[in-house]
Amino acid sequence: MKLSFKEQSTRSLLKFLLAPLIINFIIELCSRRSLGDTFGYIFGSPLVFLYNSLIILATLSIVLLFKRRTFFFTLITTIWIGFGITNGIILSNRVTPFTATDLTLADLGLGIISKYLSPTVTNLIAGFLIVVAIGIVFLFFKGPKYKGKLNYKKNILIVASVWAFLFLSTKVTLGFNVIASYFGNIAFAYEDYGFPYCFSNTLLNTGIDKPKDYSEEKIASISDLIASNNTSNELSSDAILLASTEGGLNHETDSDKPNIVMVQLESFFDPTLVKYLQFSEDPVPNFRKLMENYSSGYLTVPSVGAGTANTEFEVLTGMSLQFFGPGEYPYKTILQESTAESVSYDLKELGYSTHAIHNNKGTFYGRNFVFSQLGFDTFTSLEYMNVEEYTPKDWAKDFYLTDEILKSLNSTEGSDFVYTISVQAHGDYPKEQILENPKIEVSGLPDEETTNAFTYYINQLYEVDQFVGELVEALSNIDEDTVLVLFGDHLPTLGFKDEDLVNNSIFQTEYVIWSNFDMPKNDQDLTAYQLTSTVLNSLNIDNGVLTKFHNQFKNTNDYLNDLKLLQYDMLYGEHYIYGGTNPFIATDLKMGTYDISITDVYEETTTTEEVEDLETIASSEDPETIEEIDELEGKKNLVVKGENFNEFSKIYINGKYTKTVFIDSNTLMVNNITLEPNSSIVVTQRTTGGGKLGSTNEFIYPIVAEQ
Known part of the structure; x- marks a missing residue:
């Protein structure tokens, strides 16, 4: 029986109102990965669930403005549910949920997805996305269209009313604390306030909100306080003690300043802090010994299970992430547009490299x-190292960093600041057994899969700790005064809760400050944004606005309010603290500590004996490399000689990438090639995915004289 117009309109309205509830349910089910938890959230926080459904309804309302309503409804629904599924996948591999910032990091995610998902799962996801995309395109061209005449005035009024109601509801729910605008713990916020609201918040709420009391006069008053306090108390108690200690440093008389090496250890902490774990032996004996004998303590970091770059940002700049948008990475937002004061810039004023x-x-x-926006002179990444050993999850082993740190220290005559980020203990931590005979056995866990994941992590952690011991020994033997700061960037993605830990905080790692000269032991708990200023203070170095500010005011009542004012002024405001102009100019960042260069290019026909020799000296035992060398026999090949080549060194001929055979650090080769006269030969360090990080000098070959 045909429905009347009124009945059709009523049914369409009911479908339109019901759809957001169903979509929201699916999103939360994907995110929480449990029917019980999902219903617990719905019935435990019904107003929050309805508010999140209203957000979805507002986005769906725009379909009223188009005749292809089925297409736009399907597209918006697919995006929402796709985000929910993505959040579920991400939460199965890390603690931090899916945020809008992750969209800007999509290229990074594609680069490491193989470390988290099997090829089969990756291919299934790719296939599913292709099918969905084809379906949506088909709907656009072949899907049904609204046959009636669009009443744009009426429909625009309806859409505007829905969005106005959403805006009003947001004000009311915030006012009655049904939802919150600040996320102290973004993972808990997603659980409490729902995915649609939290994700939308990370999309719209970025940067630092302008403080109500921000003004030139207010910043001047903070600046005056810093200046007056610094004048009346030029040396802190720690610095005075250090200066008076035999062998200590007094920069008023000593021209040489110590090298400062900071090592940010991936997912590193003391696992004996976990109440339920037992080990066959101590997983971190070197780090524990250092903490017992040198300044150390807990370090409060801005994230759990992920967010290495945010801990890095806090340590380097002295700025707190709590004032930025939830889930924001300043590396992908403000630092794409502006330089920022950092320890690098501050130390460069004192002559540091x-x-x-x-x-x-x-x-x-x-x-x-x-x-370059943070003031570094050089950056040595994996593409500029000779790494041959990787973990089973394909992360580079950390012990290679010792040589790279020493190279940086030896590359200049004066003092050096070296900031090192490790990677070996990075997740994912496999639930299947990867290590047949692990050095350290782990017990106290509920099942085999969890035991396998912890066993893998703990044994990687043990190797990282061995690297720490080797690094300390190496720095002990150099002639220059050197300070080494070691700290974890965040806890691993192993499902820890506050109550699982002796220190009762999943946001705490640990740090230690070692030196090869006498320094007083001063244990204290710090935040990541206070760590560097504390280290500099102990060395009687007070360069930098935030260095002075933290050391003088971190125990005062207005500390955080004034810190927010300074951060806003430095990054988004009028730079009053610097006299109205950002004084920091981006550096001409040099990739790698030492130059990669071409010294000679020539052609040769490779004999059987030469092929055998090349296979013997080839630094890689990769069968594909040996196979490529076998193909050289009897062919005319281009040989490029130079310095500091590695497996990431690729030959470009006349601007085009050419398949390159890496022979050794001085030799690259292209087989079976005929060159045009005056061809341009360049060696480029090429990262995974094809990105270019740096190139050598241009070499013209063969040179043909003009007639």
Whole structure:
């Protein structure tokens, strides 16, 4: 029986109102991965669930403005449910949920997805996305259209009313604390306030909100306080003690300042802090010994299970992430637009050379650009190292960092600041047994899969601790005064809760400050944004606005309010603290500590004996490399000689990438090739995915004289 117009309209309205509830349910089910938890959330917080459904309804309302309503309804629904599924997948591999910032990190996610998902699962996801995309395109061209005449005035009024109601509801729910605008713990916020609201918040709420009392006069008053307090108390108690200690440093008389090496250890903490774990032996004996004998304590970091770059940002700049948008990565937002005061800039004023080192790809978090915005002179990434050993999850081993740190220290005559980011203990932590005979056995866990994951992590942690011991020994033997700061960037993604830990906080790692000269032991708990200023204070170095500010005011009542004012002024305001102009100019960042260069290019026909020799000296035992060398026999090949080549060194001929055979650190080869006269030969360090990080000098070959 045909429905009347009124009945059809009523039914359409009911469908339109019911759809957001169903979509929201699916999103939360995907995110929480449990029917019980999902219903517990719905019935435990019905107003929150309805508010999140209203957000979805508002986005769906725009379909009224188009005739292809089925297409736009399907598209918006697919995006919402797709985000929910993505959040579920991400939460199965890390603690931090899916945020809008992750969309800007999509290239990074694609680069490491193989470390988290099997090829089969990855291919299934790719296939599913292709089918969905084809279906949506089909709907656009072949889907049904609204046959009536669109009443744009009426429909615009309806859409505007829905969005106005959403805006009003947001004000009311915030006012009655049904939802919150600040996320102290973003993972808990997603659980309490729902995915649609929290994700939308991370999309719309970025940067630092302008403080109500921000003004030139207010910043001047803070600046005056810093100046007056610094004048009346030029040396802190720690610095005075250090200066009076035999062998200590007094920079008023000593021209040489100590090297400062900071090592940010991936997912590193003392696992004996976990109440229910037992080990066959101590997983971190070197770090524990250092903590017993040198300044150390807990370090409060801004994230759990992920967010390495945010801990890095706090340590380098002295700025707190709590004032930024939830889930924001300043590396991907403000530092793409502006430089920022950092310990690198502050130490460069004292004549330091500044170096960054990371045994992962140089483009990760955009570091190959961001580090120039933070004042570094050089950046040595994985593409500039000779790494041959990787973990079963394909992360570079950390012991290679010792040589890279020493290279940086030896690359200059004066003092050096070296910031190193490790990667070995990075997740995912496999639930299947990967290690047949683990050095350390782990017990106290409920099942075999969890035991396998913890066993893998703990044994990687043990190797990282061995690297720590080797690094300390190496720095003990150099002639220059050197300070080493070691700290964890965040806890691993192993499902810890506050109550599982002796220190009752999943946001705390640990730090230790070692030196090869006498320094007083001063244990204290710090935040990541206070760590560097504390280290500099102990060395009687007070360069930098935030260095002075933290050391003088971190125990005062207005500390956080004034810190927010300074951060806003430095990054988003009028730079009153600097006299109205940002004084920090981006550096000409040099990739790698030492130059990669071409010294000669020539052609040769490879004999059987030469092929055998090449196979013998080839640094890689990769069968594909040996196979490529076998193909050289009897062919005319291009040989490029130079310095500091590695497996990431690729030959470009006349601007085009050419398949390159890596022979050794001085030799690259292209087989079976005929060159045009005056061809341009360049060697480029090429990262995974094809990104170019740096190139050598141009070499013209063969040179043909003009007639």
